[in-house]
Amino acid sequence: MDIYHHxxxxxxxxxxxxxxxxxxxxxxxxxxxxxxYFLAFKSKKTKPFIETIVTLPLVLPPTVIGFYLIIFFSxxxxxxxxxxxxxxxxxxxxxxxxVLASIIYAxxxxxxxxxxxxxxxxxxxxxxxxxxxAGPLDTFFNVIIPLCKRGFFTSLIISFAHTLGEFGIxxxxxxxxHGKTKVIAISIYDHVEQLSFGKAHILxxxxxxxxxxxxxxxxxxxxxTVVRVK
Amino acid sequence: xSNLSVLLNGKIGNLFLNFExxxxxxxxxxxxxxxxSGKTTIISALGGFINNLETRILFNGNELHDIDKYPPNKxxxxxxxxxxxxxxxxxxxxxxxxxxxxxxxxxQNKSLISKNYLINQLELNSFLKRSPENLSGGEKLRVVxxxxxxxxxxxLLLDEPMSDLDIKYKAKILVFLKDFNKKFKxxxxxxxxxxxxxxxxxxxxxxxxxxxxxxxxxxxxxxxRSSFVDLTGKFxxxxxxxxxxSRHDKNLHITTLDLNGQKLxxxxxxxxxxxxxxxRVRSRDILLSSSRLKAQITENELQGFISxxxxxxxxxxxxxxxVLKNFKNNRKKQKLRARITTYNLKNKKLLLxxxxxxxxxxxxxxxxAYQSK
Numbered sequence: 001m002d003i004y005h006h007x008x009x010x011x012x013x014x015x016x017x018x019x020x021x022x023x024x025x026x027x028x029x030x031x032x033x034x035x036x037y038f039l040a041f042k043s044k045k046t047k048p049f050i051e052t053i054v055t056l057p058l059v060l061p062p063t064v065i066g067f068y069l070i071i072f073f074s075x076x077x078x079x080x081x082x083x084x085x086x087x088x089x090x091x092x093x094x095x096x097x098x099v100l101a102s103i104i105y106a107x108x109x110x111x112x113x114x115x116x117x118x119x120x121x122x123x124x125x126x127x128x129x130x131x132x133x134a135g136p137l138d139t140f141f142n143v144i145i146p147l148c149k150r151g152f153f154t155s156l157i158i159s160f161a162h163t164l165g166e167f168g169i170x171x172x173x174x175x176x177x178h179g180k181t182k183v184i185a186i187s188i189y190d191h192v193e194q195l196s197f198g199k200a201h202i203l204x205x206x207x208x209x210x211x212x213x214x215x216x217x218x219x220x221x222x223x224x225t226v227v228r229v230k
Numbered sequence: 231x232s233n234l235s236v237l238l239n240g241k242i243g244n245l246f247l248n249f250e251x252x253x254x255x256x257x258x259x260x261x262x263x264x265x266x267s268g269k270t271t272i273i274s275a276l277g278g279f280i281n282n283l284e285t286r287i288l289f290n291g292n293e294l295h296d297i298d299k300y301p302p303n304k305x306x307x308x309x310x311x312x313x314x315x316x317x318x319x320x321x322x323x324x325x326x327x328x329x330x331x332x333x334x335x336x337x338q339n340k341s342l343i344s345k346n347y348l349i350n351q352l353e354l355n356s357f358l359k360r361s362p363e364n365l366s367g368g369e370k371l372r373v374v375x376x377x378x379x380x381x382x383x384x385x386l387l388l389d390e391p392m393s394d395l396d397i398k399y400k401a402k403i404l405v406f407l408k409d410f411n412k413k414f415k416x417x418x419x420x421x422x423x424x425x426x427x428x429x430x431x432x433x434x435x436x437x438x439x440x441x442x443x444x445x446x447x448x449x450x451x452x453x454x455r456s457s458f459v460d461l462t463g464k465f466x467x468x469x470x471x472x473x474x475x476s477r478h479d480k481n482l483h484i485t486t487l488d489l490n491g492q493k494l495x496x497x498x499x500x501x502x503x504x505x506x507x508x509x510r511v512r513s514r515d516i517l518l519s520s521s522r523l524k525a526q527i528t529e530n531e532l533q534g535f536i537s538x539x540x541x542x543x544x545x546x547x548x549x550x551x552x553v554l555k556n557f558k559n560n561r562k563k564q565k566l567r568a569r570i571t572t573y574n575l576k577n578k579k580l581l582l583x584x585x586x587x588x589x590x591x592x593x594x595x596x597x598x599a600y601q602s603k
């Protein structure tokens with residue numbers, strides 16, 4: 001991480017935070033979207049069970065998830081070993097460990113809005129598309145995605161904003177290593193601990209404004225959504 | 231020629247389905263039965279959307295129940311679901327293009343039905359560019375129908391297509407469907423609860439109750455049978471008569487039909503001269519008399535004899551079947567169901583095999599009678 005040395009440490013934390021949020025959302029799209037689709041249309045008996053697992057990060061203290069992830073990520077555990085074999089690096093205290101933790105922690109924020117959006121367009125829409133000659137992939141890309149674009153938008157915004165603000169899990173799994181796993185939330189914590197309130201003000205105020213703008217965009221666009229009865 | 235046979239067996243929800251039928255390969259077949267009897271399930275199974283039933287579907291020698299070989303998007307049916315859906319991210323015209331784009335091969339091979347033909351027939355022109363969100367129920371339904379037909383299917387499956395439509399358009403679309411069916415020789419399976427719709431466009435009818443086929447045959451036969459009356463309830467009981475158009479009176483707007491030598495005057499000007507026209511007469515609108523009434527009280531007086539009498543228990547009514555006299559001595563037998571009070575039956579001393587005079591007011595004859603052949 002040599003390029004970071006020339007930049008201020010807070011600026012580096014901002015870059016890492018943004019990178020984490022973007023990479024996390026990318027993987028959430030790949031993993032969370034099929035999961036939301038499965039929950040909306042396919043599962044019957046397994047649905048409550050899977051929904052419970054997906055929703056757990058919402059209710060568990062981040063330290064509980066962080067604790068188990070440390071155990072799974074450690075070089076002695078299977079997951080940690082595989083990562084070392086593949087990359088030569090440790091998963092714990094690494095950026096990719098952070099990504100993995102963030103994916104798990106933000107999963108309900110991606111899945112729930114999207115699942116609701118899929119459920120709203122309903123089975124009949126999909127059956128109609130099939131019966132008109134469109135296959136499953138064709139239907140997904142040309143019917144479901146365009147009809148659910150607000151659901152995707154909501155999932156993206158909320159997951160992104162949520163990942164920006166992570167603290168507990170990120171600290172436990174990443175260790176807050178400067179230039180590697182130290183995100184804005186941890187920087188603020190450090191500044192406050194060192195009583196440098198000026199620096200804390202800049203970061204905290206920046207986060208406040210950014211989160212405000214992101215949520216404002218979301219609610220501004222969702223206000224336009226006409227709720228269709230029927 | 232399309233050849234469709236269906237066998238469904240198993241439990242779905244609370245319904246035990248045990249249905250087998252060989253559908254005719256032309257004309258319009260009605261699927262009729264109470265709610266929850268399995269009609270929609272049959273269409274869903276044909277579409278490939280039901281996989282927890284024992285299913286056998288043979289169509290032109292192909293085993294369509296093989297879901298790997300014939301997934302829902304590769305089946306030759308045009309399906310209009312009970313709750314018709316237009317894609318709201320596309321305009322009306324793009325909705326039509328959606329199906330054209332995905333059925334190029336099908337359309338090239340047959341090239342039967344053009345987009346313009348349907349736009350004209352179903353009067354879609356004024357809202358082609360609009361979003362489906364702003365369409366009325368009737369407009370939406372016409373677009374869905376056009377889109378379904380544009381697939382150039384080998385069999386059209388329509389699940390209560392008219393339920394959302396006002397009377398004015400209903401009549402128009404029924405005429406369109408009948409013409410379409412004749413012109414393009416695409417058979418139609420049609421679910422409906424409306425006896426009017428059955429008598430107007432149905433050729434064949436299959437009765438279904440609790441997942442089982444009760445009866446099937448031509449509409450004019452089945453509608454006079456007790457199996458049908460059992461499903462509809464006595465109050466809706468009616469008969470279908472077939473007559474040949476012998477005169478149109480354009481001033482009075484009435485038509486005279488010839489029923490094997492007897493005359494029946496019906497309202498409106500259906501069909502052309504010498505066409506066979508089908509009309510529906512409600513059983514409760516019929517008056518019977520054992521002798522000819524001196525003052526003729528209605529336009530129509532028919533002669534027949536009583537072939538059966540059923541006195542209903544715990545009810546004021548009796549139901550009689552009258553076989554109409556055939557003065558032409560051809561083999562065609564026309565039956566009429568009459569529903570009168572048992573008091574009236576006893577009072578007039580009507581007995582089995584008695585000759586009777588039947589009086590029917592033209593007003594009570596179904597006006598939208600449709601030419602059948």
